[in-house]
Amino acid sequence: MKISFKRCHFAYSKLKALGRVVSGLSLGINKTKVAEVLPKPIPQTKGEMQSFVGFSQYYRQHIKDFASIFKSLYKLGNKQTVYGITEERVKAYEELKNSLTNSPFLLMPDWKLSSKLYIDSCGEGLGAALH
Secondary structure, three states, X not given: OOOOOOOOOOOOOOEEEOOEEEEOXXXXXXXXXXHHHOOOOOOOOHHHHXXXXXXXXXXXXXXXXXXXXXXXXXXXXXXXXXXXXXHHHHXXXXXXXXXXXXXXXXXXXXXXXXXXXXXXXXXXXXEEEEO
């Protein structure tokens, strides 16, 4: 393996890489990547919707209640499902776009402090949070 020093970054407090912003102990979404998707209208084909869904899934850890929001769009991935825009899917699409723009930075936990893991599940999804 060869390393190109022209492409290396040293002593940066914040780095944009792979659609994310990495800084010290936090991880966030690169807003310029999200800004490219926001002006686009709701996808009109199954392929366009799958592209948006894939984009959204890449950032799922930043979106609160992602599985619940995503549920109606996930069904479009089935081969048997006929593509159709419903009010529920439009709402989910808009909510995902809004969540992508208002997503929080994720912080690394301080392992010296005590923490609790909260887990919740139901017939439609599973979630966990570290406090």
